[in-house]
Amino acid sequence: MGHLDDASLFLQAGGQPEPASARDEAAALRACAELATHLGLADVQAQVLGRHSNLAVSLTPHELVARVATGTARWRAAEQAQHEMAVAKALARAGAPAVRPAVAPGVGREGHDLAGPHAWVSQGRTWHISLWQRAQVLTTPPDARASGQALAACHTALAQASLPPRAAWGMLDELHRLLDDPDLLRQGAASADVALVRRLALACRQRLQALAPALQALHGDAHLNNVWATPQGPLWGDWEDTVVGPVEWDAACLVAGARVLGTDVAWSEAALQGWWHAREAQGSAPSPALLDECVLGRTLFVTAWMWALGAANGSPERRARLTGRLAWLRAH
Template sequence: METAAVLREVRVLASRLGLPGDDPEVLKDGYNLLVRLRPAPVVARVATVTALVRADVLGNFRRADELSRFLAGRGVPVVEPYGPEPVRHAGLVVAFARHVEHDPDRRPDRVSFAAMLAELHAELRHFPGQLPEMGPLSDLDAALSLLGRPAELIAARDAVAARWPDEPTQPLHGDSHARNVLITPNGPVWNDFEDAWHGPVGWDVACANSLFDKPITYPAGDLAFWLELRALYGKCWTRVRDLYRTRTSSRP
């Protein structure tokens, strides 16, 4: 569905929920479409590329909602969900969150981020809900199927799967890089728990290091493995995003 059509359906859904979203503003069009429902202080997250890869993307959205509410209840600064649980509407999966005023050009530094990640992991260990056990690998398999199972990527996937480390596991953010920390007037706030899963912390550290010039100081097991997996993961998701854009732009 093209962006204009998605925006129309988001406005319809906002109206049904009693939200004054007459002036929608696209905040980001990446793997999901983020739309601020102006004048309401609410952001709609619409599954786009993620819906191609994840057969149960509604489940991902609902886990993110549950995890965010849990962390907020423990005093962790997070972007909180707004109103109802994520819903299906007109073939779309949509979640709502409170809009947080922040400086989009600011990011935490390496030292601050490492401290924040340690605090987040400590709180996540208390989460009682169910999370996927092999999150990145499941996404890789789905993405590779969409891409026609290219031989070189299948070989890379099989190589990392065969070397999966036997390391302690816990609930993870799943996409814990600096762009998912919003710098607000009241301090940094965690965002976007859609990729949360139960695994070794090395995955979250690899996610963090993707946006820093030097690695953060953080105990992470076999970090070289997680960096390799993260690089492959990013390559496959990028190709799926390009495929999605080709499909949607070619529609009349």
């Protein structure tokens, strides 16, 4: 049986690789089942729901999902998960259209926070795991305009929330940390391309800060794959990238892929319009100049992360997306 490692929540996450084998995945599932038992959840069967930059695990028969930090854990301090949970709880209190942290009245061991984040040691390995309520996700894509409106509602809730203080522009700090990692070159990034991204990133940061926008807590990764259609309407999930910055950064996340790679153009632009009109209706008109600059910043950020996660040596589809972003940046 494993145990909680509370101290590791305040340390740099220990370089956990993304589960790349059935053995690694089985170890992650074992850790989730052990943690669930420790928290008082009975008869749990842990099953993989999704494999992305992190691992999503259903905790049957409970309507809960465990998210295991895998691909991103090497580069992010574990306290990022604490910020994410603080944001998610604030959104839940406000009734905003966002995924809810795990709350199960009458379930779970007294004195334990069911949601976490938890640092769970299983067979000598520390896993960073958070628990979430499982939403009833429909098979159809979420309505684009309604998704943009839902994102605007989340922004309103976060602007009014009382959250722990955080440094602004964390996504740009993370971008530079990724570019400073010597493993990027071993992962297949060309030194000339890394130098280009670094130069563009420094100039982009200077222009963004010169615009002096209002700053607040954001989603940080607000694109089509992180919003789900539910019977109650679009629901925004995966708040792992939550940062403090201008709301236009999240708007850029909606459309950067469409404008750079030409993917999901109709959905992305309609979602942007839904968000834009909602902000105008609230008396907070967005800035087109700031949005354009954030599209550049977002593209630089995603490019660095694609290198870090091995896209240069990955599948043909991932290599094509990386190549497309680099071509756009070279022409920018």
